[in-house]
Amino acid sequence: NAGVTQTPKFRILKIGQSMTLQCTQDMNHNYMYWYRQDPGMGLKLIYYSVGAGITDKGEVPNGYNVSRSTTEDFPLRLELAAPSQTSVYFCASVPSGGTAKNIQYFGAGTRLSVL
Amino acid sequence: AQRVTQPEKLLSVFKGAPVELKCNYSYSGSPELFWYVQYSRQRLQLLLRHISRESIKGFTADLNKGETSFHLKKPFAQEEDSAMYYCALEVTDKLIFGTGTRLQVFP
Numbered sequence: 001n002a003g004v005t006q007t008p009k010f011r012i013l014k015i016g017q018s019m020t021l022q023c024t025q026d027m028n029h030n031y032m033y034w035y036r037q038d039p040g041m042g043l044k045l046i047y048y049s050v051g052a053g054i055t056d057k058g059e060v061p062n063g064y065n066v067s068r069s070t071t072e073d074f075p076l077r078l079e080l081a082a083p084s085q086t087s088v089y090f091c092a093s094v095p096s097g098g099t100a101k102n103i104q105y106f107g108a109g110t111r112l113s114v115l
Numbered sequence: 116a117q118r119v120t121q122p123e124k125l126l127s128v129f130k131g132a133p134v135e136l137k138c139n140y141s142y143s144g145s146p147e148l149f150w151y152v153q154y155s156r157q158r159l160q161l162l163l164r165h166i167s168r169e170s171i172k173g174f175t176a177d178l179n180k181g182e183t184s185f186h187l188k189k190p191f192a193q194e195e196d197s198a199m200y201y202c203a204l205e206v207t208d209k210l211i212f213g214t215g216t217r218l219q220v221f222p
Contacts, residue, residue, distance in 0.1 A: 044212075
């Protein structure tokens with residue numbers, strides 16, 4: 001199993017550009033999450049999904065959109081990039097039951113700079 | 116409001132010294148708490164969770180509901196313990212993370 005895979009690893013955007021951060025998992029986990037990590041600020045939840053077709057906002061959703069058409073994929077869309085979105089983005093997935101319930105499995109992260 | 120506080124940004128110790136990384140939480144329900152760790156150039160991963168009551172890599176953490184704390188402890192630090200440590204609180208299938216503590220273990 002590859003686990004949680006995020007692409008790209010690095011990206012530089014110009015203000016106003018758009019992009020999609022990809023996240024895919026091969027563990028058949030129902031729950032998936034997007035976080036951003038700013039220096040010294042810990043991880044903040046952007047959006048999450050409890051299953052295909054279901055998404056909900058987290059703590060800092062403004063400027064982002066998500067979709068969940070399959071169990072495996074949970075892409076994060078930035079429509080009009082702003083410097084405030086410069087951050088490291090992490091995707092995570094969680095099995096919805098069993099002994100591993102609530103344990104989050106993280107991707108390696110995408111480092112995004114908006115200039 | 117639910118909150119996780121890690122008061123120390125940086126904790127520096129020498130090899131063999133005891134380590135305690137502090138974590139306090141604010142939550143009105145029955146908490147489920149975790150410690151996650153991120154080693155250099157690796158992804159964030161679970162270190163331990165309080166319901167498991169286990170010791171991982173020599174680390175333990177005890178939930179103290181009276182003090183609303185979940186401090187991470189290790190009696191003898193090793194250089195390979197140097198990493199970023201995050202305390203997290205589960206609230207309705209979401210995790211609330213603290214701001215993290217960087218542990219540096221010097222030889």
